[in-house]
Amino acid sequence: MQFDVRPAIAGALVALAFPALADEGMWTFDNFPREAVKQKYGVDVTQPWLNKIQRAITRHEVGCTGSFISPQGLVLTNHHCVMDCLADISSPTKDYVGEGINAKSRSEELVCPGEIISVLMETENVTDKVNKATSGLDDAKANEARKSELSRLEAECTAASKNNRNGGPLACEAVNLYQGGQYFLYKYKRYNDVRIVFAPHDAIAAFGGDPDNFNFPRWSLDFSLMRVYEDNQPAKTPDYLRWRNEGPKAGEPVFVPGHPGTTNRLWTTSQLKFQRDVNIPAVIGRYTELRGRLIQWSKTGEEPLRLAQESLLGYENSLKVYRGLNRALLDDALLTTKSQQEQSLRQKVSADAKLAPLADGWTQIDKAQQRYRQIYYRYAYLEMAHGFQGKLFSNARWLVRAAAERPKPNQQRLREFADSNLPKVSSSVLSNAPIYPEYEHVLLSFSLDKMRENLGPDDPLVRKLLSSESPDSLAKKLIEGSKLTDAKVRKQLWEGGAAAIAASTDPMIVLAREIDADARAVRKAYEDEVQGPTAAGQEKLAKARFAQLGTNTYPDATFTLRVSYGAVESWNENGADVPNFTRLNRLYERATGKAPFALPQTWLDARSKLDPNTPFNYVTTNDIIGGNSGSPVIDAQGRLVGLAFDGNIHSIAGSYWYDAKLNRMVAVHPQIITTTLREVYPAKALAQEILGSE
């Protein structure tokens, strides 16, 4: 499961206002519902227990979670979380995605280009400072001032953390919780040298492919091992998780720490309808057609097949997510419930003289959403670059904007160029990961075509670009003419700054330069007229909710550290109970010999020596969402008893609400992981490193 972890609206970081029922909630470590869990499960989750866990949890910038499982920096995460890395280190002669990797020694552990892994070390509440900076300003100005203050706070914090006792330097990131109710600085230790250690064949890691994705029963060996290095040596990670190989029992309480990406459980009905009417259909349409193009392209040769494979996994996953969100929003029950909650709160607020001024929040958000409908396509195609997909344009855009932004004072830059984020940007722009022109052409010709379709052939910018070109011919010229495939060229432009960019005749740089004014203009319209008023409205609603409903709640997911609780428990689907666990024997029965149900020869050969009853995947009630991919599943003693990698089909609606009856998490059982390492490939040293503490 790979949700896009970036929120659709940057300001949409909302607080959950309703008392937590069942196993609902992605809780911050400082506000865990200790009493509720003790009552329900008889487990006392103490602060020291949480603190120890915290140091074992990793955040992966691709949008995943992981955990340390040995004192030598060994990280367990999902296979689908290392797909980018495997694709980047692959070549026409070596296919690490298809064949996996099994490093027999440290020297065979290969660097993942551009990969960054972080561990949250400290947090600091800066709510007062932010509120002071925005006090008395109108919505658009407040929006700007808020961003500027957050950039300033991040830079100040990072500078001060150079010699932090927790192994500084630390990287500081601002976090908005409870819909503007709280602002924090989260301070991370960063690992920039991340190496891939082990990955099984793609065909077993993603067995069942798209048809099985978000489904259960399931047989996906979706795990991989990485290692973080410092000074070219495996990093020391004493706070690693111990391994409980027999896994959890049915009904046993389990905990899932990690970095859930985005939920929007307190969006107003007008925000939900914007998604239902505009954004979701648009995304589904784009991804569906692109999926068709990639599948057909993948049939033209081995190299296209290899290249299409990775991105298809992502697009098909997103498609299931967005279709699930669409179904949820078309379900009358959801919008009716949301609408009733909204009306009920609104009436209470209006009836209370002190709170009444806050009721304006709904109107404000509604107006902003109406405005968003008008500028959506322009914003998406120009500023979000949906019209210019591919790494080449993306790099060109970063380079052109970096040249303009970096000379400015930190606080005046576009947020993504703040000092706190620049290392990530340069690491991405200067990465050695290969760029494939033929694949770039599939993406770029497609996206230019969609831009013309959605902005219309008579749109001035479309006319300018396509007055004597087709999407195909323009894409060809841009890609064939560009030298940005070469990381050295990008380095020169990065270092050369504004002068180098202005002098460049690289067609991709020229394109990025020429559309920049239009793109920035629609971004400003979005920020001033959609994002600003929405954030202002949400702040009012947050205050109204806190006043009416109290603060014993969890904030919406923001790709920051949380923990959820639950139990190993299945659900009832159309009248039939779904089993809790799957086992190895059925994997072999379901294998067809053809992708995505083909087993690698290694696995066919190993069948006779494996225990057919080995548990494979299982389900729990934990409330998770994309970003939790790779999260460890932990028992009451803090031992690792599984690896989260997906939810069932009902879990997708978890973006908008948690349905205790149906929403389930899917995990890999620890026993199939060690069986894989000991018996199948084998990778006995790794098995021993993990089980050393068993």
Place this chain on the structure above:
Amino acid sequence: MQFDVRPAIAGALVALAFPALADEGMWTFDNFPREAVKQKYGVDVTQPWLNKIQRAITRHEVGCTGSFISPQGLVLTNHHCVMDCLADISSPTKDYVGEGINAKSRSEELVCPGEIISVLMETENVTDKVNKATSGLDDAKANEARKSELSRLEAECTAASKNNRNGGPLACEAVNLYQGGQYFLYKYKRYNDVRIVFAPHDAIAAFGGDPDNFNFPRWSLDFSLMRVYEDNQPAKTPDYLRWRNEGPKAGEPVFVPGHPGTTNRLWTTSQLKFQRDVNIPAVIGRYTELRGRLIQWSKTGEEPLRLAQESLLGYENSLKVYRGLNRALLDDALLTTKSQQEQSLRQKVSADAKLAPLADGWTQIDKAQQRYRQIYYRYAYLEMAHGFQGKLFSNARWLVRAAAERPKPNQQRLREFADSNLPKVSSSVLSNAPIYPEYEHVLLSFSLDKMRENLGPDDPLVRKLLSSESPDSLAKKLIEGSKLTDAKVRKQLWEGGAAAIAASTDPMIVLAREIDADARAVRKAYEDEVQGPTAAGQEKLAKARFAQLGTNTYPDATFTLRVSYGAVESWNENGADVPNFTRLNRLYERATGKAPFALPQTWLDARSKLDPNTPFNYVTTNDIIGGNSGSPVIDAQGRLVGLAFDGNIHSIAGSYWYDAKLNRMVAVHPQIITTTLREVYPAKALAQEILGSE
């Protein structure tokens, strides 16, 4: 514009209950709102006027309309209505789609394989007979008895029409109007020898392609000429339309006769929600991905490009339609209005002791729609063969079922094998039109893939077909092994009947045979549990509406003869008035040199001798829908002043309601047609044949 003319639910032939306002309505020729039109436009539309027009209007089985425009059987219709024909007569060495056709003499007029054109000669009301046949039966039984009686009436009528004074033999088709309120036999003269006479280059006929489709201002030369033959001679068609070359004036009243395909203006809200939640997303998803595959495939060579071109036009057109329908259903205004109308009628019905039993109709339909949700995918993938796209399987299905159905008595057969329809079936199955294996593979591998996706990999039928195959490998085996590309083989199987089918080892026949029981089972479930109860419910609602609202209304479109009235009039889009007419000069300005905005060399060469002010396309307020493609636009004197080919983007919502402010028809101006024939290609003899009566 090419809507699918078959209604989504065969029984959904509903009456419009609300008084006709503005220029709303697709009126039957026996119920034209003569007084309303006289009052509004000062034109008296008499019955003799209508009778004369009727004989000039042709129905094309591809889902279009046309008209006779000379006494020698010359038919004017749209270019997009002859795409099938042009593709069928094309070959790798001759591309009639791209290059068009210009027959310099009768002998160069080429037969369109399988094409049938019909003219409505007589109608007969058989409501009493049908009602008698179904009286007292439960819903499922009534549904069967109704179909059986309609097959019987058709056969009886066709036999009796052998020596009809209107140039028999006539072909009789049963028609359901006013949602079961009326049943008719429509009696058609059939022309089975249809030849293509003239078509411009595809690039000018569909100038602007998908980006411009359903948009205006517009520059599409979407016309073509065909000729019907009898006894190898041009047919005599004395009731042809005279040509008024200067076209209509702004504001002038105009009439559009034709065969609008399907509207569903009186569907209940539960039927609309079924569309919004289930059918429309499913169709959009399938077509969007297939579009992506076809576009990417079209880049692999000249032949794929040519083959993909025609089907892409159709899929992209359908996509715009379905997206438009989706937008309409997501617009709160539509469902709120429909829901209010429904509640208002329901209250009146419940309050009237005599009508009260009819209120059960809504519940019945609602229940049937819920059931449809459960069986939708199975019905679509197996019975509607969404899982087995392509001509090869389609032919196999027809052959397998024909062998089983033809020996049965007429009334006991599946409806599509009734004697009245058999000539169409055999004409299609035995057609010489070429079948392209590579194109078949794109369709079949795609649709098998989608079947697995939507029924799930563990569905028994999916397991049976794909237990050791991928969609790709299975499609390859089926297509490479099948001999059904050869029309002679199909003829042998058609004539050999059940014995030949049972003995066949052709893998496509084997497949069709093996899945037939499952497909028929889900069809029966659909007919008994969805179609039957829906039809029964709709009959009740029709009675309730007639009782409450009177009969001065028009029935929903059913691909049968209607006429709409209106005027040459534009609309206001986002505060700006759209012009009525477009002119030739701007066509040249918009040309980019690249498809779909590339002009053929012939047109670039002709530019200097053409009047830049020649009118090109124009808009009117006529209420039309897909199936009206190719309809003549007629002035008060019965002269041809244009050729309908599209609606604006708002016209798509016309399936559900007519919005007088926004809904517009788009037509080709007669002057650009004669200019094309006289100056550009040229085809002076045809110009003279048309203008002879000017």
